[in-house]
Amino acid sequence: MDVVVCVKQVPDTEQPIRVRPDGSGIEEQGLNWILNYYDEHAVEEALRVREKHGGTVTVVCVGPARASEALRTALAMGADEAVHVADPALEGADHLGVARVLARVLGQLRYDLVLCGRLATDDNASVVGSALAEYLGLPQATAISKLDIQDGLATVEREVEGGVEVLQVPLPAVFTVERTINEPRYPTLPGIMKAKRKEIRTFTLPDLGLSAEEVGPEAARVRYARFEPPPRREAGRVVTPDSPEEGARLIAEFLQETAKVL
Amino acid sequence: MGRDVWVVADHAAGSVRRITLELLGKGRELADSHRGKLVALGLGHGLEGLAQVLGEYGADVVLCADHPSLASYTTEAYGEVVSSLVRERTPWLVLVPSTAWGRDLAPRVAARLGAGVVTDVEALWVEDGQVLARRPMYTRKVMGTVRYVGEGPHLAVVLPKVFAPAARHEGRTAEVERVAVQPAPPRTKLVETRSVQRERASLTEAEVIVSGGRGLRGPENFALLDALAAELGAAVGSSRPPVDSGWVPHDYEIGQTGKTVSPTVYIAVGISGAPQHLAGMSGSKYIVAINKDPNAPIFQVASLGVVGDLFQIVPKLTEEVRRRKAQA
Numbered sequence: 001m002d003v004v005v006c007v008k009q010v011p012d013t014e015q016p017i018r019v020r021p022d023g024s025g026i027e028e029q030g031l032n033w034i035l036n037y038y039d040e041h042a043v044e045e046a047l048r049v050r051e052k053h054g055g056t057v058t059v060v061c062v063g064p065a066r067a068s069e070a071l072r073t074a075l076a077m078g079a080d081e082a083v084h085v086a087d088p089a090l091e092g093a094d095h096l097g098v099a100r101v102l103a104r105v106l107g108q109l110r111y112d113l114v115l116c117g118r119l120a121t122d123d124n125a126s127v128v129g130s131a132l133a134e135y136l137g138l139p140q141a142t143a144i145s146k147l148d149i150q151d152g153l154a155t156v157e158r159e160v161e162g163g164v165e166v167l168q169v170p171l172p173a174v175f176t177v178e179r180t181i182n183e184p185r186y187p188t189l190p191g192i193m194k195a196k197r198k199e200i201r202t203f204t205l206p207d208l209g210l211s212a213e214e215v216g217p218e219a220a221r222v223r224y225a226r227f228e229p230p231p232r233r234e235a236g237r238v239v240t241p242d243s244p245e246e247g248a249r250l251i252a253e254f255l256q257e258t259a260k261v262l
Numbered sequence: 263m264g265r266d267v268w269v270v271a272d273h274a275a276g277s278v279r280r281i282t283l284e285l286l287g288k289g290r291e292l293a294d295s296h297r298g299k300l301v302a303l304g305l306g307h308g309l310e311g312l313a314q315v316l317g318e319y320g321a322d323v324v325l326c327a328d329h330p331s332l333a334s335y336t337t338e339a340y341g342e343v344v345s346s347l348v349r350e351r352t353p354w355l356v357l358v359p360s361t362a363w364g365r366d367l368a369p370r371v372a373a374r375l376g377a378g379v380v381t382d383v384e385a386l387w388v389e390d391g392q393v394l395a396r397r398p399m400y401t402r403k404v405m406g407t408v409r410y411v412g413e414g415p416h417l418a419v420v421l422p423k424v425f426a427p428a429a430r431h432e433g434r435t436a437e438v439e440r441v442a443v444q445p446a447p448p449r450t451k452l453v454e455t456r457s458v459q460r461e462r463a464s465l466t467e468a469e470v471i472v473s474g475g476r477g478l479r480g481p482e483n484f485a486l487l488d489a490l491a492a493e494l495g496a497a498v499g500s501s502r503p504p505v506d507s508g509w510v511p512h513d514y515e516i517g518q519t520g521k522t523v524s525p526t527v528y529i530a531v532g533i534s535g536a537p538q539h540l541a542g543m544s545g546s547k548y549i550v551a552i553n554k555d556p557n558a559p560i561f562q563v564a565s566l567g568v569v570g571d572l573f574q575i576v577p578k579l580t581e582e583v584r585r586r587k588a589q590a
Contacts, residue, residue: 013400013401014537016403019404026400095379096372096373096379121401123399125381125382127379128369130370130373131369133370134341134370139449140366141337142365143366159512160361160362160455161361162457163457165454165455166455166456168450169450170449173450178512221411221416222409222410222411225394226406230402230544233549233563234565236564236565236567237566238561238566238569239566239567239569240556240570241569244570245578247578247579248575248578251552251582252579252582252586254548256586258565261494262590
């Protein structure tokens with residue numbers, strides 16, 4: 001069972017994120033870049049599939065030069081191979097453009113299963129997985145919390161409003177994973193050392209037979225116009241009541257008179 | 263290109279969900295501004311009654327795609343039907359609810375049509391003839407404004423509770439069109455839908471949410487929140503630590519790795535207010551916080567913060583709410 005995992009490098013959102021004064025983007029200087037949280041779960045699931053069914057795990061990333069570090073993290077977790085598409089012409093591409101590039105990479109790889117994170121914690125779009133499935137002409141399931149494979153048929157679970165859906169999906173297919181699917185392993189020191197020596201195959205758009213006009217900003221159907229800090233919430237009032245009764249009364253009064261939900 | 267605004271309806275068992283009414287409300291405004299029609303698209307099997315409701319809430323036209331293959335959502339069957347209708351009829355805007363199926367469907371349709379798609383939409387407007395959408399990013403530390411390129415169709419996956427629901431006009435009717443659809447049998451098979459064991463109010467639709475954090479100390483203490491929520495008609499949620507500790511299931515979780523909610527009132531109980539949690543709830547109209555730590559970051563966003571012991575305050579609050587309701 002050969003698995004391809006599509007990953008993204010994102011800024012660690014534990015740290016402050018600041019908008020550039022001109023609103024053209026975020027201040028990237030000093031940011032700590034990490035493998036997207038949900039993609040860690042996708043890599044983990046791929047490794048578990050390999051442990052159970054054999055085969056290989058290949059991680060693929062579309063992103064600038066620094067994004068190779070995210071691939072190193074995935075290799076250190078235990079992925080076999082890594083592919084990095086880095087091309088300045090992709091700056092400003094939209095998610096459909098990125099999905100097209102990934103589809104082209106996958107066209108050169110052997111795979112039975114494609115895994116992605118449910119979303120990337122930078123822009124929270126959750127677009128690439130479904131779009132990639134469309135470009136590959138494959139069935140999909142998004143935000144899965146359980147994966148079980150038997151005889152080329154995947155049984156997956158996904159959380160939906162008010163319940164859990166159980167789906168049977170013939171492979172190959174594209175799945176995006178929810179964080180509850182597993183607990184990702186930490187890279188071991190030997191894993192990290194081994195990952196450092198591994199070659200990351202790097203492609204530009206021409207290497208893939210693609211042009212900036214097809215997948216770059218010119219092809220984008222949506223473009224970011226500006227970025228702003230969120231509106232500040234009006235400062236409220238914080239009180240230390242004399243008794244629990246007093247605290248309860250203040251809240252009830254607020255619910256009744258200000259929020260009007262009683 | 264077309265002028266019409268489409269709303270893909272979220273409905274079950276003959277009734278429409280609140281998000282559909284919110285999309286119809288926003289859709290009405292956008293359609294009027296663009297001199298187009300408001301079109302509701304219902305997919306399913308056995309859609310009797312749906313068109314009437316959608317008409318009463320403002321749809322000018324209701325397209326009914328009724329087929330056994332559409333009885334439950336599958337990406338492939340829904341994707342094929344929505345894509346082909348949008349391709350044929352070229353609406354200007356397509357509003358999709360941000361539900362599990364809406365988030366699954368919209369990017370696939372957009373990819374098939376080469377149409378722009380924006381998810382997590384919290385505002386949608388027209389400026390100099392161009393459609394713009396605003397959405398939270400980076401744990402809601404940044405708001406991004408996206409411009410759709412070209413004339414459309416444009417797809418927007420809209421978060422619940424950000425737009426006011428359409429008003430109901432009893433007796434108003436829409437022009438109903440049954441569209442003949444014949445989706446190919448999907449490769450994916452829905453084996454079953456297991457409903458969650460406990461009947462709970464939906465977090466994304468609730469007017470009031472009572473949410474618990476690490477401060478609750480154990481699963482049994484969520485009963486305190488259940489009791490308060492029952493009095494308030496509220497839904498119960500949680501921050502991440504109770505989920506990670508196995509006190510409550512993942513569908514409780516609000517925040518970056520859970521749900522995004524915008525109720526009228528969010529009552530945070532024993533929640534410190536980590537940025538990852540704020541990412542999912544700071545769109546709430548009012549935030550009430552109960553925490554024993556006066557320096558908890560939650561107090562920086564709270565409309566009303568009460569410093570104190572939740573184990574004493576919450577039961578008293580439940581009593582007080584009950585008393586006030588009885589008086590009202």
